[in-house]
Amino acid sequence: MISVSRVVKSYGSGAAQVRALDDVTMSVEKGEIFGVVGQSGAGKSTLIRTINSLEQPDSGTVHVGGRDMTKLAGRELRQARHDIGMIFQHFNLLSGRTVRANVELSLEITGAGRAQRRTRALEILELVDLHGKADAYPAQLSGGQKQRVGIARALASNPSVLLSDEATSALDPDTTRQILDLIRQLSKDLSLTVLLITHEMDVVKRICDSAAVMSQGRILEQGSVEKLLTTEKSLLGQALFPLGDIPPTSNAVVEITFTGVATDRPVIAQLARQHGIDVGILGAAVETIHGRQTGRTRLELPGDERTVSGAVADLRSQGLYVEVIK
């Protein structure tokens, strides 16, 4: 649905030049929720802005639904943007308009008639659970409610893509979860493709099907979340399951990643029983990703090389992802 190919974007010139996007290639499948994570200054904002052409890349192409956004201008570009909704960290609602009028702005722009605007605005406000607030002004709303208005405005014109620029970064954890769940629900109901950028791992954990990790204008890794979690030395895996530093030990250290099935099996007890290893647990983290228990455990395996490699092979044969750290 979205495909970014070899995009470069620099700011400034000469020695002060900064490459905000340094040869970025990525693709987002139709209907999936794709998260780009990275520190501030990594280039995420610039990346998401090239998708709807708020930023023009220096080189490379950006396709959305088959259209090359970098080639569009004027009327064609505006029309293409009607199909790409966007929500923002600071909501960006018009303070002088009521909630309904904010949503209607989107429809005024697409040229809908007055009656149609009204009906559609109320309909979409219902969808984001804000129908009771249609005549309130943004200043009278909580952060979560403001973002719901933002979502309603972005989706009023029935786009097939939703871009989310740190949409939950100004919200508290509870509200963040509610907004993320709403986005997830809407993406399913309206078969939306969602591209979001965030610096919060929790966001990826909660709703993303796929993710990319970005740093200094480059994409370091990308793919489905499940695949990234079971990729050796995955930055995303490490960030999601922080196990701390490895303590000094002469024994072998392995990390086991569970996804779904294996979490309820007594893996460690089995190791001890069948291989006679006095397993030591150095660290463990369990997270619910897409409603599935996913976790990583770091184990210390005393014993000779043969015993350890036998144990590792056994674990792998059970469908577990095992990474030998040392």
Added chain:
Amino acid sequence: MIDRNDPYFWADLLDTILRGAGETFYTVGVSLLLTVLFGLAAGVLLVTTEAHGLLARPFGSRALGVALNRVLDVVVNIGRSIPFIILMILLIPFTRLLVGSFIGPTAAIVPLSIAGIPFFARLVEIGIREVPRGLVEAAQSLGATRWTILTKVLVAEAVPALALGLSTTVVGLIGYSAMVGAVGGGGLGDVAFRYGYQRYSPEYMFAVVILLILLVQLFQSLGNFAARRLSHR
């Protein structure tokens, strides 16, 4: 010296003051209209033709944007730096050309507007600048045209600030109009100068001053009220 004991003294005073007030309303009113029209345009252009502004590239040309911005900035500064009394005199030939005379309420409109436009333009500029940049981006993301963003976002969101700017401008124009009055522009200034000063009548002077105070109070309060009602921040 006017004879205070003349049985028609107070009736004459009322008559004169009302005529003066009428002329002031006329000159200030028309000047205000022109000031708002051109000042709003100038103020909006000052902000939007800056680098990365909405009209940074009018007709696709950044050079035109830069030129427009520089010229406006310089013109507005010149307009603001010339003392009004001197501006009035400087403009005499121009006023003559435009209205055929440089005396009378209609002629007064020319220097008043020329002084008012840059004044209001700066206030518009401040108001528009306070509209968060994110709002423009949000409208762009919705596929809005520049005109829509200009009217429905930038100007619409600046309306409370514009209302305050407008009342400040009205007050300024009333003040200037008194100055024009003293040199033949009619209005309350003319009454105060000719009757109050040249003919030594404190009654005329006070009446004009009190009326001016009331007018300024009225317009400032109106502006404050409008700004409060229009702002939903």
